[in-house]
Structures are given as structure tokens and as C-alpha cells.
Amino acid sequence: MRRPLxxxxxxxxxxxxxxxxxxxxxxxQVLPESVDIAVFPSFIHVDLVRSALAGARVxxxxxxCAQESEAGALTGEVSSGQLYELGCEWVLVGHSERRLIVGExxxxxxxxxxxxxxxxxKPVLCLGETLEQRRSGKTxxxxxxxxxxxxxxxxxxxxxxxxxxxxxxxxxxxxxTATPEExxxxxxxxxxxxxxxxxxxxxITRLLxxxxxxxxxxxxxxxxxxxxxxxxxxxxxxxxxxxxxCRAAGN
Ligand code: 13P
Numbered sequence: 001m002r003r004p005l006x007x008x009x010x011x012x013x014x015x016x017x018x019x020x021x022x023x024x025x026x027x028x029q030v031l032p033e034s035v036d037i038a039v040f041p042s043f044i045h046v047d048l049v050r051s052a053l054a055g056a057r058v059x060x061x062x063x064x065c066a067q068e069s070e071a072g073a074l075t076g077e078v079s080s081g082q083l084y085e086l087g088c089e090w091v092l093v094g095h096s097e098r099r100l101i102v103g104e105x106x107x108x109x110x111x112x113x114x115x116x117x118x119x120x121x122k123p124v125l126c127l128g129e130t131l132e133q134r135r136s137g138k139t140x141x142x143x144x145x146x147x148x149x150x151x152x153x154x155x156x157x158x159x160x161x162x163x164x165x166x167x168x169x170x171x172x173x174x175x176x177t178a179t180p181e182e183x184x185x186x187x188x189x190x191x192x193x194x195x196x197x198x199x200x201x202x203x204i205t206r207l208l209x210x211x212x213x214x215x216x217x218x219x220x221x222x223x224x225x226x227x228x229x230x231x232x233x234x235x236x237x238x239x240x241x242x243x244x245x246c247r248a249a250g251n
Pocket of ligand 1: 172210231
């Protein structure tokens with residue numbers, strides 16, 4: 001049985017005071033014992049959030065890391081090792097906002113994935129198609145293509161220590177959610193792709209759904225056979241709503 005994971009991606013949001021308020025709100029939530037919970041603040045708030053959540057059973061991740069794991073000359077970047085030292089357990093890799101706005105391609109994403117593992121972090125590999133790609137029937141080609149690059153470069157066993165998040169780009173921040181059936185179809189294809197390489201890895205790898213997950217739609221998404229939790233954006237900035245999503249994963 002896979003343990004559900006609910007992750008909150010805070011993106012480029014928050015001030016020191018709003019982040020302190022959000023973490024205080026999280027500490028007050030009744031969170032299910034049966035669910036792993038993580039939040040992903042901006043780099044500059046990681047330390048604050050780690051301290052505020054100490055003892056709260058909510059782990060902390062970063063939203064990105066450098067493609068090199070060794071310390072050195074890479075101005076402006078933050079390494080996985082530095083994040084590990086700060087107490088991060090996770091790091092997002094390949095979020096569509098980084099692929100599409102910053103311009104990270106599959107090669108960069110694959111190197112960041114390896115760098116994350118080398119620094120002691122567990123990567124959350126984000127995959128997803130645009131609306132145009134979905135409308136032209138390319139969803140599975142795109143999503144499995146993004147996944148294949150990591151498998152080709154590093155082997156499928158890396159997923160013993162990683163999580164995959166399927167986030168259709170058209171559902172992110174748009175209020176449009178994939179239906180549970182639409183999401184399940186892609187999740188099942190991702191799991192089949194892993195199983196073609198190694199059935200045991202496919203069985204244990206957690207697949208999260210992301211894209212306008214809210215308290216009101218979380219339960220029906222999490223009820224699907226291959227959806228093992230969520231990667232939540234906007235709704236994770238409200239402690240009560242995020243708490244309700246975590247409880248939905250525990251039911
Ligand atoms: P929303 O939940 O705001 O749609 O964002 C999803 C997301 O991108 C999480 O990484």
C-alpha cells in the first residue's frame with residue numbers, strides 16, 4: 001500500500017510575516033497520521049518554515065535546485081546539498097513554470113533530478129502537457145517522454161527515492177481541474193511505463209496529481225487507484241484548506 005503524500009507548493013509567494021502566519025495556521029491543523037505532508041516555500045523562507053514546523057510532522061522541500069550537486073562557481077544557484085543542510089527533505093524538479101517560463105528542457109530537468117539525489121534530497125519530478133498538446137492528442141507522448149528522459153539517463157530504480165507529480169499545465173492556477181478519470185488515465189499510463197522497466201518500483205512509486213486541487217475536489221481525485229496524493233498550489237496558501245486536503249487524503 002502506498003502512503004499518501006500531500007505537498008503544498010507555495011511558489012513565489014509570501015513575506016516573512018505571511019509565511020509565519022501560514023505556518024502557525026498549519027501547526028493548528030489536525031493532520032492525519034496516515035498521510036505524509038510537505039510544504040515547499042521560497043528558498044529564503046525555508047529556514048523560517050523549518051523552525052516554525054519543527055515537531056509538526058510536516059516536512060519541508062525547495063522548489064528548485066542547481067543542476068550541479070558540487071559546491072562551486074554557479075552564481076545565483078542553490079545546491080541540493082545546501083538545501084539538505086537547511087533541513088529540506090524534498091525538491092521539486094521540472095515544474096511546468098520552470099520548463100515553460102524559465103526554459104528548462106528535459107536535459108536540465110534530468111540533471112537537476114540527479115543533482116537532487118546526489119545532495120540527499122528526494123526529487124518530486126513534475127510532468128504535464130499544455131492545453132494545445134492535449135487538444136492534439138499528444139498528452140501521453142508528452143508526459144511519458146518527459147518521464148523517459150529521466151529513466152534513460154538514470155535508470156528506473158531512482159524512483160525508489162523520488163515521487164512523480166502529474167500536473168496538466170492547463171489545470172494549473174486556472175480553476176480547471178482534470179476530472180478524476182482524466183487524471184487517472186495519465187497516472188495509470190505513468191505507472192505502466194514504470195512497470196515496463198521494473199514492476200516493484202512501479203508498485204511503490206507515489207504519483208501525485210496537481211492542478212487546481214482544492215478541499216472540494218480532493219477526495220474524488222485521491223479516490224482514484226493510481227493517484228497517491230496531491231501537489232497543491234493556490235489552495236496550499238490557506239492553512240485551513242490545505243489541512244482539509246490533507247485530511248481528504250487520509251480518508
Ligand atoms: P494550483 O493548485 O494553484 O493550480 O497549482 C498547481 C501547481 O502548480 C502545484 O505545483
